[in-house]
Amino acid sequence: MMTASTNLFERLSPFVKLSPQSRAKLLSYMKKEELPKGHVLVPAGSICTHVYYIERGLSRIFYMKDGREVIDDFNAENEFTCSINTWLTRKPDNRQTELLEPSVIWSLPYTKLEELYDEHHDIERLGRHLITLELAEMQQRLTDLQFTAAQERYANFIAANPSLLQRVPLGMISSYLGITQETLSRIRARG
Amino acid sequence: MMTASTNLFERLSPFVKLSPQSRAKLLSYMKKEELPKGHVLVPAGSICTHVYYIERGLSRIFYMKDGREVIDDFNAENEFTCSINTWLTRKPDNRQTELLEPSVIWSLPYTKLEELYDEHHDIERLGRHLITLELAEMQQRLTDLQFTAAQERYANFIAANPSLLQRVPLGMISSYLGITQETLSRIRARG
DNA sequence: CGTTAGTTTGAGAGGACTCAAAGTCTGTGG
DNA sequence: CCACAGACTTTGAGTCCTCTCAAACTAACG
Structure with missing residues (x-):
C-alpha cells in the first residue's frame, strides 16, 4: 500500500532522511489526482502554486519563443515537475507545465511547503x-x-531516456536538444 | 569598521535576515586574507574545501577543454566564488578557481558551514x-x-559588467561568452 | 629595444538554420 | 475494411554564422 509515497521517500532518501514526523506532515499535505493528457499544471505567465510529483505519466515544461515551442524539460515517473523558475522566484514565468500522457500526480501547495520549511529543519535541508x-x-x-x-547529444539523450523515444514526438525531442526537427531527422538518417 | 562583513550581510539580507547569533557565529568562522594575483583558491581536480567571499579583487573559474581554457564565471567585489559544482557535490571537479587580481578574500571552511547548517536553521535557509x-x-x-x-551576448555582458572590459583580457571574455577570440574580435569590429 | 602577451585580419570549411515540399503513419467514419 | 485527414517525419536547396588555422599587427614591460 501507498506505493507512490514509498517511492517518493525512496527517491528523497539519498539526500536527507526525514524524521517520521516530517514525513507524516509532508504526506498529509500532498494530494493525489488522476489527470488527463494535455492537462495544464502550470499555465504560461502564471506563478507556480504547487509542486508536482509524478507517480505515473509524463509531463513537459516549455515556452514560446518567436512563435515556436521550446522544451525545457520532460519529467516522468518518480520525478518532480513544475517550472523551476517561477517556483523558486515566485515571479510569473512564460514556461508552461503540462501533461503529455494521462498521469497520476501528487501535488503539494507552495504555501504548505513554506510552512514545512519553517517547522521542519530537515525538510528545508531536503529542499x-x-x-x-x-x-x-x-x-x-x-x-x-x-x-x-x-549528434552526440541525441545519442546521450536516447541512452539516458530510452522510453521517451516511444512516448514523445521527435519534434519535441529536437526542441529539448536545442536543434530543429529537420536537423534531428538528418542526424538520425546518418547515425 | 568591519566594512567587508557589513557588505557581506547587506548582500545576504535580501534573502534571509540572520539572527544576531547566526551572524556572529558565521563571522567567527570566516578568515580574511590578502592574496596575490594568480593565487589558486581551488585547484583543478580537487574537492573545494572553502567558499570565498571577495572583499576586493577578481577571480575566475575555468577548466581545460581540448587544450583550451573555458571560463565558467568571473567573480568580483561582494560576490562569492568557488567552483559551485565540487562545492555542492563534494566530488572532485576539473574547474579551477583562481585570482585575476591581487585580492582581499574572506574564506569559510566547508566543515564549518555544515556545522552552521546543522545548528542554525536560518543559515541553512540562506544557503x-x-x-x-x-x-x-x-x-x-x-x-x-x-x-x-x-553579438548581443557581448553587448549584454558589457552592459552588466562594464569594469571587466578593463580588468580582463578579451580572450577570457570570449571564452566566458562561449565564442572564440577571433569571433569576438570581429563582433567588436562590426559593432 | 626586443620579447611576450594580447588582439586583429584573412581565407576557407562545416554545421545548423530556414523555407518549401514530399513522404509516412495512424485513427476514425463511411 | 478502406480511404482520407491530420499529425508527424523526412528530404532538398540555399544561406549564414562561427569555427579553424595562419599570419600580421599592437601594446606593455623589463
Whole structure:
C-alpha cells in the first residue's frame, strides 16, 4: 500500500532522511489526482502554486519563443515537475507545465511547503539538496549545449531516456536538444 | 569598521535576515586574507574545501577543454566564488578557481558551514536561497547561449559588467561568452 | 629595444538554420 | 475494411554564422 509515497521517500532518501514526523506532515499535505493528457499544471505567465510529483505519466515544461515551442524539460515517473523558475522566484514565468500522457500526480501547495520549511529543519535541508541537484544537472546541460555535437547529444539523450523515444514526438525531442526537427531527422538518417 | 562583513550581510539580507547569533557565529568562522594575483583558491581536480567571499579583487573559474581554457564565471567585489559544482557535490571537479587580481578574500571552511547548517536553521535557509539564485542565473545563461546571438551576448555582458572590459583580457571574455577570440574580435569590429 | 602577451585580419570549411515540399503513419467514419 | 485527414517525419536547396588555422599587427614591460 501507498506505493507512490514509498517511492517518493525512496527517491528523497539519498539526500536527507526525514524524521517520521516530517514525513507524516509532508504526506498529509500532498494530494493525489488522476489527470488527463494535455492537462495544464502550470499555465504560461502564471506563478507556480504547487509542486508536482509524478507517480505515473509524463509531463513537459516549455515556452514560446518567436512563435515556436521550446522544451525545457520532460519529467516522468518518480520525478518532480513544475517550472523551476517561477517556483523558486515566485515571479510569473512564460514556461508552461503540462501533461503529455494521462498521469497520476501528487501535488503539494507552495504555501504548505513554506510552512514545512519553517517547522521542519530537515525538510528545508531536503529542499536545499534537491535544488543543488537541479543546479548540477543544469550546469551539465550548459556545457553539453556548448561543446557536445548535436549528434552526440541525441545519442546521450536516447541512452539516458530510452522510453521517451516511444512516448514523445521527435519534434519535441529536437526542441529539448536545442536543434530543429529537420536537423534531428538528418542526424538520425546518418547515425 | 568591519566594512567587508557589513557588505557581506547587506548582500545576504535580501534573502534571509540572520539572527544576531547566526551572524556572529558565521563571522567567527570566516578568515580574511590578502592574496596575490594568480593565487589558486581551488585547484583543478580537487574537492573545494572553502567558499570565498571577495572583499576586493577578481577571480575566475575555468577548466581545460581540448587544450583550451573555458571560463565558467568571473567573480568580483561582494560576490562569492568557488567552483559551485565540487562545492555542492563534494566530488572532485576539473574547474579551477583562481585570482585575476591581487585580492582581499574572506574564506569559510566547508566543515564549518555544515556545522552552521546543522545548528542554525536560518543559515541553512540562506544557503538554499543562494543556490536558488545561482540556479536562476544558470537557467538564464542556458537560454542566452541557445537563443541570443553572440553579438548581443557581448553587448549584454558589457552592459552588466562594464569594469571587466578593463580588468580582463578579451580572450577570457570570449571564452566566458562561449565564442572564440577571433569571433569576438570581429563582433567588436562590426559593432 | 626586443620579447611576450594580447588582439586583429584573412581565407576557407562545416554545421545548423530556414523555407518549401514530399513522404509516412495512424485513427476514425463511411 | 478502406480511404482520407491530420499529425508527424523526412528530404532538398540555399544561406549564414562561427569555427579553424595562419599570419600580421599592437601594446606593455623589463
